[in-house]
Amino acid sequence: MKNSVQIASLILFMLLGCIDPVNVDVESEAGNLVVDALITDEEGPYSVKLFYSTGYFDNSRSKPASSADVFILSGNGSIIQLNESSAGLYTTPTSFKGQVGTSYVLNITLSNGKSYRSLPETLTTNAGIDTLAFSYEVKNEVSKENVVTDYDGINVLLTTGDVSESPFYRWRYSAIYEILTFPEQKTKKVELQTIPDPPACSGYVYDALTETLEQIAPCTCCKCWVDEYSQKVIVSKPEFISGQIQNFNIGFIRDEKGRFGFKYFIEVEQLSLSKGAHQFWSQVEQQQNQGSLFDQPTGRIKSNIQSIDDPDEIVLGYFSASSVKKVSGFVTSELFPINVSTGDIIQDDCTKVSNSTNERPPFW
Numbered sequence: 001m002k003n004s005v006q007i008a009s010l011i012l013f014m015l016l017g018c019i020d021p022v023n024v025d026v027e028s029e030a031g032n033l034v035v036d037a038l039i040t041d042e043e044g045p046y047s048v049k050l051f052y053s054t055g056y057f058d059n060s061r062s063k064p065a066s067s068a069d070v071f072i073l074s075g076n077g078s079i080i081q082l083n084e085s086s087a088g089l090y091t092t093p094t095s096f097k098g099q100v101g102t103s104y105v106l107n108i109t110l111s112n113g114k115s116y117r118s119l120p121e122t123l124t125t126n127a128g129i130d131t132l133a134f135s136y137e138v139k140n141e142v143s144k145e146n147v148v149t150d151y152d153g154i155n156v157l158l159t160t161g162d163v164s165e166s167p168f169y170r171w172r173y174s175a176i177y178e179i180l181t182f183p184e185q186k187t188k189k190v191e192l193q194t195i196p197d198p199p200a201c202s203g204y205v206y207d208a209l210t211e212t213l214e215q216i217a218p219c220t221c222c223k224c225w226v227d228e229y230s231q232k233v234i235v236s237k238p239e240f241i242s243g244q245i246q247n248f249n250i251g252f253i254r255d256e257k258g259r260f261g262f263k264y265f266i267e268v269e270q271l272s273l274s275k276g277a278h279q280f281w282s283q284v285e286q287q288q289n290q291g292s293l294f295d296q297p298t299g300r301i302k303s304n305i306q307s308i309d310d311p312d313e314i315v316l317g318y319f320s321a322s323s324v325k326k327v328s329g330f331v332t333s334e335l336f337p338i339n340v341s342t343g344d345i346i347q348d349d350c351t352k353v354s355n356s357t358n359e360r361p362p363f364w
Contacts (some may be wrong), residue, residue, distance in 0.1 A: 030280035033116065035305050035317035037106055039072070039098045040271070040324045041123060046098075048082060048090045051109065064088025067111040071095075075103040075120070096257060098123045098321055106305065106319040115183065115308040118319040124168070124322035126272040127161035130244070136332050137252070152338070153254040154331055158268060160245040167238035169251040170322075173230045175266040176361060177259040184213060184223055185347040199349050224350035224358050226259075228342060233285040235278060255336070258343025265361070266333040271322035276304055280318045 035047040050065035064087040072080040072092070082090035098104070106118040156173065163169070183202035185192050185246045196213050198204040201221035204213050204260045250268065253259070273281065283301045300314070307313035333340045353356050 011201060019220070022363045032314050032316050033110070034062070035106070035108070035116075035303070035315065037118075037317070037319040038105060038322065039092070039096075039123070039320075040322050043094075044096050045091045045094050046096070047085075047092075047110075048106065048319075050088050050090065050110075057347050065110055069109040071107050072108060073105045074099075075122075085216075095101045095238075096179075098323075100102075100323050101126050104319075104321050108305075116305055116315060117308055118248040119304045119306070121277065121304065121319055121321040122274055123321040123323060124166045124274060126169075126270060126325045127163045127166065128325045129158050129268065129270050129327040130161055131159045132268060132329050133157045133159075133163065133247070134335060136222045136335055136337065139252070148184055151254060151256075152263075152336070153252055154260070154335065155249050156251045156266065156268065157247045157350070158245075158254065158270075158327070159247060160270065162243050163236070163241055163245055164243060166272055167236060167241045168273040168275060169236040169245075170271045170273055170278075170281050171234045171268060173229075173251065173266055173268045174272070175253070175259075175264060176225050176364075177227050177264045178262040178364075179224050179226055179258060179343065179346075179350060179353060179356070181222055181224070181346040181348060181350040181353070183219065183347065183349050192259075201349055201351075220279055221349040221351055221358055223360075224353060225351060225361055225364070227355045228259075230231055232288055233281055235273070235281045235285055238278070243350060255330075255341050256343075260331060260333055260340040261332075261342060265363070266331065267326055267328040267329065270325045270327075271320075272324075273320070273322060277320045277322075278306070 029153040031351075032053045034051050034053050037047075039046045048070055050068055051069070052065060059266050066084065066087045068084070068090070070082040070090040072082070074080065080096050082092055086117055087093045100123050103120040103122040105120050108116040108203045110116075135155045136156060137153065137155055138150055140150045141146050158171070160169070184196075184198045184204040185206050186197050186199065186202070188197035195208070198206060198213065199221065201219065203217040203219045204215050206213055214348040232250055232251070238243060253264075280301060280303075287301070304318055305315045307315060346353065350356060
């Protein structure tokens with residue numbers, strides 16, 4: 001029986017190294033081979049992830065396709081052999097780097113003997129990013145109870161170089177913001193009492209005899225930096241492009257969680273695409289923008305990877321080759337005409353916040 005499949009990994013390279021999965025409705029059965037592969041003109045190594053799809057209502061983890069033979073054939077005749085670094089994850093040698101104007105073909109032979117090959121993907125030129133800008137905006141949303149609530153945030157806008165030569169692009173971004181927590185205020189229940197329970201990293205200890213907190217060392221888990229990533233696929237609309245893409249909005253970042261309380265670092269990546277890769281990502285974008293789970297699916301998103309043994313076999317995912325250009329900047333609270341959100345008061349070790357670290361970024 002055919003059903004929707006949750007591709008639990010059009011992630012990593014496909015969405016910016018993003019942690020959360022992109023849910024794509026495809027006409028398929030569970031157990032199809034899924035390929036997540038991207039090479040660029042940045043320094044390697046690059047990864048190819050192979051696994052098998054699971055049914056939409058199947059909560060089990062996807063099964064990796066281990067012990068496969070994976071290599072890339074370049075247009076100049078060279079063969080790049082990949083090695084399995086962990087179950088289902090295959091990496092190129094660090095010496096390999098994609099070249100603009102060169103075509104590449106991904107070849108896969110699974111442990112069961114089945115073979116797959118991608119169509120040639122040409123690494124196209126990248127026009128680069130001229131400017132990165134931010135604008136403040138207030139929006140509103142309507143609840144199920146028909147209550148209108150305002151919220152605000154920042155639009156991320158960019159202007160490219162002249163894209164006349166290559167109009168096919170995809171954008172993604174990563175960001176970092178600073179948080180402060182109060183681990184010395186952590187408590188625990190002992191019988192019928194609530195007493196302080198500061199973690200060692202807070203620098204505080206609790207003396208049960210005097211029932212007092214004493215600071216004996218600096219706090220090493222009060223200040224952290226949180227990583228986050230763009231969650232939506234954004235591609236260019238070449239039918240509307242002439243010369244530069246100007247003030248293109250690649251995302252709205254809502255003011256919440258206290259992310260703009262100090263300063264907010266964002267790095268935008270612009271990835272050039274082949275025409276085929278652009279069609280693939282445009283379909284993913286279209287499905288993401290559907291109103292709800294119960295909207296009519298747009299159908300199977302066609303892969304550029306085919307089974308050599310069975311042309312009718314459905315393979316999911318895409319093998320891409322992209323030139324990457326980056327630009328970065330800081331958003332500060334001065335951009336907001338009103339006070340920014342403060343986020344929740346966290347009475348614990350800041351490293352327990354998802355995607356956080358207490359290691360200060362070198363550029364901070």
